Amino acid sequence: MRGFIQIVRRDLHLALRQGMDSLMVVAFFVIAVVLFPFGVGPEPNTLARIAPGVIWVAALLSSMLSLERLFQTDFEDGSLELLALQPVALEITVMAKVSVHWLTTGLPLIIAAPLLAVLMNLPIEGFVPLIIALSLGTPALSLIGAIGAALILGSRRGGILLSLLVLPLYIPVLIFGVSAVDAVIGGFSAKPQLLILSGILVAALPLCPWAGAAAVRQGIE
Amino acid sequence: MPHFTGTDLVCFRGERTVFTGLDFALGAGDALVLRGPNGSGKSSLLRLMAGLSRPLAGAVTWDDESIADNPEAHNLRMHYIGHADPVKPVLTVTENLDFWTLLRSKANDELRQPNGVGEAIKSALARLGIGHLADVPGRFLSAGQKRRVNLARILAAPATLWLLDEPHTALDQAALRSLDDAIAEHRRGGGMVVISSHAQAAPEDADAIDLGQFQERL
Numbered sequence: 361m362r363g364f365i366q367i368v369r370r371d372l373h374l375a376l377r378q379g380m381d382s383l384m385v386v387a388f389f390v391i392a393v394v395l396f397p398f399g400v401g402p403e404p405n406t407l408a409r410i411a412p413g414v415i416w417v418a419a420l421l422s423s424m425l426s427l428e429r430l431f432q433t434d435f436e437d438g439s440l441e442l443l444a445l446q447p448v449a450l451e452i453t454v455m456a457k458v459s460v461h462w463l464t465t466g467l468p469l470i471i472a473a474p475l476l477a478v479l480m481n482l483p484i485e486g487f488v489p490l491i492i493a494l495s496l497g498t499p500a501l502s503l504i505g506a507i508g509a510a511l512i513l514g515s516r517r518g519g520i521l522l523s524l525l526v527l528p529l530y531i532p533v534l535i536f537g538v539s540a541v542d543a544v545i546g547g548f549s550a551k552p553q554l555l556i557l558s559g560i561l562v563a564a565l566p567l568c569p570w571a572g573a574a575a576v577r578q579g580i581e
Numbered sequence: 582m583p584h585f586t587g588t589d590l591v592c593f594r595g596e597r598t599v600f601t602g603l604d605f606a607l608g609a610g611d612a613l614v615l616r617g618p619n620g621s622g623k624s625s626l627l628r629l630m631a632g633l634s635r636p637l638a639g640a641v642t643w644d645d646e647s648i649a650d651n652p653e654a655h656n657l658r659m660h661y662i663g664h665a666d667p668v669k670p671v672l673t674v675t676e677n678l679d680f681w682t683l684l685r686s687k688a689n690d691e692l693r694q695p696n697g698v699g700e701a702i703k704s705a706l707a708r709l710g711i712g713h714l715a716d717v718p719g720r721f722l723s724a725g726q727k728r729r730v731n732l733a734r735i736l737a738a739p740a741t742l743w744l745l746d747e748p749h750t751a752l753d754q755a756a757l758r759s760l761d762d763a764i765a766e767h768r769r770g771g772g773m774v775v776i777s778s779h780a781q782a783a784p785e786d787a788d789a790i791d792l793g794q795f796q797e798r799l
Contacts, residue, residue, distance in 0.1 A: 363684055366680060366684055367684075370680045373672065373676070374672065376667060377671035382761055434667075435669050436665075437665055437668070437669070438664070438666065438667040439667035441633060441665075441667075442660075442663075442667050444633065444635065445631055445632070445656050445659070445661050446656055446681075446684045447653050447654075447656045447657035447684070447685060447688065448653075448684060480759025558759070559739070571680075581633065581634045
């Protein structure tokens with residue numbers, strides 16, 4: 361546990377000093393969503409209809425944007441090798457890195473989402489389920505993405521490979537995240553969708569650090 | 582008395598057998614120098630010893646227990662210096678070392694003292710002659726200074742086994758002397774050192790393995 365906190369502290373420290381990464385993710389999120397009214401026209405009903413999907417897809421893409429760097433910088437300067445040689449289980453190290461990824465990308469996305477929902481004319485009753493679904497979904501995105509980020513270690517053009525590996529795995533989160541919002545707007549309960557999202561998160565919590573650590577071991581060998 | 586041994590090691594990398602039938606044994610206070618031409622497997626052997634990779638055959642053991650059985654215990658008693666110096670450009674030298682030392686502080690009484698980590702880092706930096714760089718961000722360091730910071734990392738948190746892969750790279754004369762002193766002192770305290778080096782700089786009374794001998798004859 362101490363090791364976990366130390367690694368989270370160090371990575372947060374690094375993220376704050378470098379600053380730009382998490383800002384860029386949010387900026388990408390905002391711009392990607394803002395493009396849609398230009399693309400499909402400013403008709404309010406159309407925008408309201410596609411709002412949950414657009415926000416979710418943009419959140420998913422921006423979360424993926426920063427995944428490549430999750431292990432890459434540590435891999436390049438030898439820190440990752442050394443992290444694997446510390447008296448901390450590699451699974452814990454991966455979990456700590458995923459936590460920091462979520463804190464620096466997932467959390468800012470959740471904070472920016474209501475603003476974009478206004479922009480997309482999302483009906484007011486959709487706001488709460490959107491936030492809850494994003495809060496359950498974005499940690500799962502970071503966790504699942506960590507496996508991909510670990511698998512691309514040492515490969516050239518890792519970014520494209522990463523999206524091919526990770527995006528298909530994001531589809532369940534996308535489906536249930538969007539349908540949770542749609543259900544509430546349509547007058548139904550979002551409970552089943554939110555329960556499934558929680559289920560995905562609960563399954564990803566132990567499995568992804570474990571698979572990620574195995575992939576990191578492969579990558580540094 | 583702890584002992585660190587490897588028996589009948591076969592290393593296979595990139596579709597090629599690097600070495601076969603290699604044995605080594607180290608006891609408290611011993612040093613082992615790995616020699617051999619480029620590509621003969623010095624680094625590969627050190628990575629096997631560290632547990633970063635697994636041998637194709639044979640076993641690396643500590644007190645007759647395979648290091649693969651309990652990697653965390655092996656990590657705690659071992660320091661590894663590879664080709665890269667993991668010094669983060671945006672963190673100061675002290676912040677860099679703080680992180681690595683704190684990760685190992687729970688098993689060490691001296692480091693657990695209030696300010697124990699800070700003191701250990703200060704004295705490690707002083708021993709390598711870079712005390713004045715304590716608050717300098719990593720991006721302003723030269724290659725030799727980064728290497729010294731990396732060496733300060735292993736001095737700050739004591740561990741029995743040092744695995745040093747070409748530790749002399751980029752160091753100047755003064756730093757080479759401090760490294761030799763540090764190694765000698767570490768061995769006097771019962772520590773073990775494995776160094777890969779093609780330079781002459783190596784402890785005189787050390788055992789040597791020439792990896793050139795273990796290459797598979799084709």
